[in-house]
Every structure is written in structure tokens, then in C-alpha cells.
Amino acid sequence: EFKALLTDNVDASPISDTVLEDMSNKSNPLLVQMNSAVVLYLSAAGAAAPGAVVNIAGRQRMLSQRMSKDALLVSMGIMTTRSLGDLQTYRNLFATSFAGLKDGSSSMSLPGTNDSCILTQLDVIEGIWNDFSTVIDAVISAGAITPAQLTTIATLSLPLLTESNVAVTQYVEEANAGSATCVTTTVTTTLPPTNPGSASGANALEAGAVRAIMAVAVLRLVLFMS
Numbered sequence: 001e002f003k004a005l006l007t008d009n010v011d012a013s014p015i016s017d018t019v020l021e022d023m024s025n026k027s028n029p030l031l032v033q034m035n036s037a038v039v040l041y042l043s044a045a046g047a048a049a050p051g052a053v054v055n056i057a058g059r060q061r062m063l064s065q066r067m068s069k070d071a072l073l074v075s076m077g078i079m080t081t082r083s084l085g086d087l088q089t090y091r092n093l094f095a096t097s098f099a100g101l102k103d104g105s106s107s108m109s110l111p112g113t114n115d116s117c118i119l120t121q122l123d124v125i126e127g128i129w130n131d132f133s134t135v136i137d138a139v140i141s142a143g144a145i146t147p148a149q150l151t152t153i154a155t156l157s158l159p160l161l162t163e164s165n166v167a168v169t170q171y172v173e174e175a176n177a178g179s180a181t182c183v184t185t186t187v188t189t190t191l192p193p194t195n196p197g198s199a200s201g202a203n204a205l206e207a208g209a210v211r212a213i214m215a216v217a218v219l220r221l222v223l224f225m226s
Helices: 002-009 017-044 051-076 078-102 114-144 148-177 198-226
Strands: none
Touching: 002 017, 002 148, 017 051, 051 078, 051 114, 051 148, 078 114
């Protein structure tokens, strides 16, 4: 049902408020259940990674998509107050969870990691997150989002999701094999260039960002089902 909602509207212009509200209401429960299912799959496969590590590392992927969705809703004026509040909550949770995964956290039952390949991957994620969170913080502070900011979020959302997914795999590999495999993953989302100084350019930026964020949501489903 949610996949049909996305695929039926990914090329729509404009996307109606009703569709966006429907997407918001249906996406969070779906993301929560998908993350829980991933943990169950890992358990069924005999993965030895500590449950908290796998669960929280997997949750990072979900949080990146929640922030992208809420930024989109703010840009469209859909449930703005709630979306800004959720954006702050998910931003803080991503940041504290990332620190715990890297350095350890007794409150989250995270031991941290000394694996060089995982640390290298976390550095990649941190670089993307620094750029992503800078824009998120500006949106929260202003209580609004510009077309250029929305485009930046859409551009960084896919790499943040993909690189976080790599880290989850590495944590499981470390637990099963004693060490993780170093990988080189570079994902870039490039939106068509427009002139943001004009009204038509701003509208094109926003439309492109909306399609990119919805496309990432479809990718999230594909990653889960593959």
C-alpha cells in the first residue's frame, strides 16, 4: 500500500497535500516494522552481533529517512509544527546513537568499536552527517526550509542511507568473523541544475527534491526486500 502510494505519485507535479499527509502517517510505522524485521532476519541467520548494536545501527537508516520526510513536509507546509518537532527529535537521536556506536554508550548498551574498517566507514558517515545535520539545524532554527536546503537534504539523503547500511553489514561481519571487510562505497544523488534565483528555478529545485526524497523511500523498500 505504501509502495503503491510512492510509485503512483513520484512523478506527480504538484503532489497533493492529501498524498503527503498519507505518506507521513503511513511511513513511520512501516519504517519501525521494517527495522524490527531486519533484526529478526539477522537473528534467524545466526548473526552473533550484540542485539543493541545491530538494532541501533539499523535504526540510523530509518532516522535518516524520517528526517528527510519531515524536511519535505516542512517545505510543503504540511503539519509543520509536528514535523519540525520530529525533525529535532530524530536529529538528536541520530547524533547520540552515532556517538554511541563509535565510542560506546552504557545507557544504550553499546560497546563501541575498535575495528579499523568499521571506524573508516563511520568516518565516511560522519562526513555526510556533518553536512546533512548543518542544514537540518538551520531548518529547525528558522522554522522553515528554502528550496536550496531541501535540495541539499535530498542530495545527501541517499548517501547517508546507503553508507549507514554498509555499517550495519560490517557490524554483523565483525561479530561473525572477528573483523569487518573494508569497503569503498560512493553514492551520489545529483539533481538537475536550475537557477534558484528565479521563481521557476526555485519551484524546479523543490520539485526535484521532492522526487528525490520519494525515490529514496522506494530505495529503502528495495534494500529491505532484497
